[in-house]
Amino acid sequence: MAREAGVSRGTVSRVLNGGHNVSPTALAAVNAAIRRTGYVVNRHARSLITGRSDSVGFLLTEPQERFFEDPNFSVLLRGCTQALAAHDIPLLLMIAGNEAERRRITRYITGGHVDGVLLVSSHSGNPMAERLAKAQIPVVACGEPLGLGGQIAYVGADERGGARAMVRHLAAGGRRRIATITGPLDTPGGVQRLAGYREELAAAGLPADEALIAESDYSRAGGEAAMTALLRRAPDLDAVFVASDLMAQGALVALEHAGRSVPHDVAVGGFDDSPAALATRPPLTTIRQPFDRISTEMVRLLLARIAGDDPSAVILPTELVRRESS
Amino acid sequence: MAREAGVSRGTVSRVLNGGHNVSPTALAAVNAAIRRTGYVVNRHARSLITGRSDSVGFLLTEPQERFFEDPNFSVLLRGCTQALAAHDIPLLLMIAGNEAERRRITRYITGGHVDGVLLVSSHSGNPMAERLAKAQIPVVACGEPLGLGGQIAYVGADERGGARAMVRHLAAGGRRRIATITGPLDTPGGVQRLAGYREELAAAGLPADEALIAESDYSRAGGEAAMTALLRRAPDLDAVFVASDLMAQGALVALEHAGRSVPHDVAVGGFDDSPAALATRPPLTTIRQPFDRISTEMVRLLLARIAGDDPSAVILPTELVRRESS
DNA sequence: CTGAAAGCGCTTACAG
DNA sequence: CTGAAAGCGCTTACAG
Numbered sequence: 098m099a100r101e102a103g104v105s106r107g108t109v110s111r112v113l114n115g116g117h118n119v120s121p122t123a124l125a126a127v128n129a130a131i132r133r134t135g136y137v138v139n140r141h142a143r144s145l146i147t148g149r150s151d152s153v154g155f156l157l158t159e160p161q162e163r164f165f166e167d168p169n170f171s172v173l174l175r176g177c178t179q180a181l182a183a184h185d186i187p188l189l190l191m192i193a194g195n196e197a198e199r200r201r202i203t204r205y206i207t208g209g210h211v212d213g214v215l216l217v218s219s220h221s222g223n224p225m226a227e228r229l230a231k232a233q234i235p236v237v238a239c240g241e242p243l244g245l246g247g248q249i250a251y252v253g254a255d256e257r258g259g260a261r262a263m264v265r266h267l268a269a270g271g272r273r274r275i276a277t278i279t280g281p282l283d284t285p286g287g288v289q290r291l292a293g294y295r296e297e298l299a300a301a302g303l304p305a306d307e308a309l310i311a312e313s314d315y316s317r318a319g320g321e322a323a324m325t326a327l328l329r330r331a332p333d334l335d336a337v338f339v340a341s342d343l344m345a346q347g348a349l350v351a352l353e354h355a356g357r358s359v360p361h362d363v364a365v366g367g368f369d370d371s372p373a374a375l376a377t378r379p380p381l382t383t384i385r386q387p388f389d390r391i392s393t394e395m396v397r398l399l400l401a402r403i404a405g406d407d408p409s410a411v412i413l414p415t416e417l418v419r420r421e422s423s
Numbered sequence: 424m425a426r427e428a429g430v431s432r433g434t435v436s437r438v439l440n441g442g443h444n445v446s447p448t449a450l451a452a453v454n455a456a457i458r459r460t461g462y463v464v465n466r467h468a469r470s471l472i473t474g475r476s477d478s479v480g481f482l483l484t485e486p487q488e489r490f491f492e493d494p495n496f497s498v499l500l501r502g503c504t505q506a507l508a509a510h511d512i513p514l515l516l517m518i519a520g521n522e523a524e525r526r527r528i529t530r531y532i533t534g535g536h537v538d539g540v541l542l543v544s545s546h547s548g549n550p551m552a553e554r555l556a557k558a559q560i561p562v563v564a565c566g567e568p569l570g571l572g573g574q575i576a577y578v579g580a581d582e583r584g585g586a587r588a589m590v591r592h593l594a595a596g597g598r599r600r601i602a603t604i605t606g607p608l609d610t611p612g613g614v615q616r617l618a619g620y621r622e623e624l625a626a627a628g629l630p631a632d633e634a635l636i637a638e639s640d641y642s643r644a645g646g647e648a649a650m651t652a653l654l655r656r657a658p659d660l661d662a663v664f665v666a667s668d669l670m671a672q673g674a675l676v677a678l679e680h681a682g683r684s685v686p687h688d689v690a691v692g693g694f695d696d697s698p699a700a701l702a703t704r705p706p707l708t709t710i711r712q713p714f715d716r717i718s719t720e721m722v723r724l725l726l727a728r729i730a731g732d733d734p735s736a737v738i739l740p741t742e743l744v745r746r747e748s749s
Numbered sequence: 750c751t752g753a754a755a756g757c758g759c760t761t762a763c764a765g
Numbered sequence: 766c767t768g769a770a771a772g773c774g775c776t777t778a779c780a781g
Contacts, residue, residue, distance in 0.1 A: 145471055166494075168494070168497075171494075182527070187536070189514065190516050350704065353704065372492050378676065
């Protein structure tokens with residue numbers, strides 16, 4: 098290659114790395130030679146020197162069923178792959194469903210095989226975020242990692258605001274006994290969406306009633322079970338804000354079994370605007386999470402972290418999407 | 424490391440690469456030192472020598488909506504990640520939704536960044552398989568790549584047999600006007616499942632009727648549209664075999680709009696046994712594709728290809744799963 | 750602005 | 766079975 102362009106290997110390398118301190122003549126010669134020969138740098142040789150891998154990990158720490166079932170993960174994964182591809186950075190997919198895998202993957206990551214990791218998991222109790230932060234690995238989480246304030250960069254949606262918007266919408270439709278099915282209360286989404294529900298109920302002058310609140314697990318089956326429990330505890334409910342579309346799918350099944358028509362008897366609101374929201378009968382009114390922008394921002398923050406920036410947080414707005422379920 | 428174990432770097436390397444030609448004493452010393460220091464080989468240095476990257480690509484060549492919508496991809500992706508993790512091989516996710524991306528990724532792959540690729544795409548008309556094969560990249564496809572017979576290893580399910588089993592099941596339920604919604608007829612799944620439908624209809628002594636056949640695109644919306652068209656063309660149909668669960672989800676919507684009850688008026692059978700099959704009302708009777716085994720086999724074949732084996736094909740059995748839609 | 754040289758951390762013949 | 770040595774293809778001070 099150097100011979101092909103009639104310059105030294107050092108000059109070729111300088112061209113490849115930004116073209117600083119290179120004369121226009123040399124630059125042109127090298128670029129021409131690159132074009133002519135289809136030369137591609139050997140990433141391994143480069144990484145051996147620089148100590149960087151020029152790749153990042155997408156780490157999913159969820160039990161395997163969740164990944165199968167919840168379309169949100171695919172959406173996020175695809176968005177991040179795209180955003181990284183624009184920088185010509187490959188994404189390594191890592192799935193840590195249990196402690197053995199978490200150990201193996203931690204070893205792998207701290208071994209320097211990736212420059213940073215995009216961490217996706219609904220549960221914030223999981224130990225990966227902390228371990229990686231301790232090992233000085235640049236990490237950007239999806240959603241605020243509870244209890245690790247400030248140590249880890251993250252991108253989140255305005256969960257609380259979204260929840261309030263949904264409850265406001267249900268109340269505006271004349272509903273007075275508005276129930277909620279929450280996500281796990283050890284997850285930021287679970288906590289924030291419930292907080293928004295409570296706030297808006299108060300703002301609307303509706304009484305708080307713990308019988309109208311059921312905690313669930315973001316799964317379809319969990320949503321169905323929670324809805325069944327709510328109907329037993331509070332048969333007079335006339336609306337329900339379900340903290341994920343997938344759980345809402347389950348809730349609709351329970352409502353159908355109970356002979357309640359949607360939205361006539363019970364108005365239903367979901368959260369996410371995932372593909373699941375279009376798969377239900379009736380289609381779900383829901384809160385749209387801007388997954389495209391979330392992925393883009395996660396990648397931007399991670400690249401900045403890798404370049405040495407301090408951790409920062411980005412909160413993106415959510416939006417009410419009206420369909421037929423309420 | 425060599426010093427730590429009191430042997431030469433050559434000996435350490437030999438231990439790391441299988442421990443051949445190493446005395447038990449040296450082996451023990453090296454292993455102890457590894458344990459003690461938490462030593463991890465530098466993959467880049469190793470790759471620089473061996474010319475291999477010790478990683479493989481998972482290449483998805485689908486327009487982006489499909490990946491969002493179709494749970495089969497996630498299932499496959501997860502299975503392959505797991506299977507590779509067992510060999511400590513990272514998976515690079517690559518998504519080529521358009522020609523520009525295909526070009527970039529082809530360059531990337533032929534640049535030696537991965538040792539082989541797992542190719543997933545329903546359409547066989549796409550040019551990646553051929554390009555990669557030409558560039559001598561080990562490839563294993565999911566489903567038989569049409570028109571590339573023998574050049575490319577692949578793993579598939581017994582699509583035709585599955586289709587036959589479903590039609591047999593519908594006929595056994597007393598249905599006589601059995602329609603079908605096919606996948607795209609430039610995909611192996613589209614072709615094979617339709618062939619199975621035709622064969623079994625003939626075997627059951629039921630007349631063939633082209634009005635009962637509608638081609639679609641594996642999407643939910645496509646399934647809905649196709650079902651609507653079928654109901655118009657053949658209002659007397661009493662069953663429909665839909666070539667994917669996602670399309671069946673759409674078909675159920677169309678049937679509901681048309682006021683046909685399932686399974687009473689129309690029996691519905693899907694294909695895949697994807698998570699979508701459990702999300703419908705009623706749950707779908709479907710043909711189970713053994714995605715777990717498919718991923719495992721794809722990985723096995725790819726590793727064998729990389730090791731120098733000739734391309735081979737594996738066909739896995741499918742199975743009827745009875746639920747409530749027929 | 751540019752070239753010669755050192756060195757990144759491994760693997761692999763080659764002697765012994 | 767083992768060590769010394771060469772070399773993989775880059776990048777990066779260092780002189781000039």
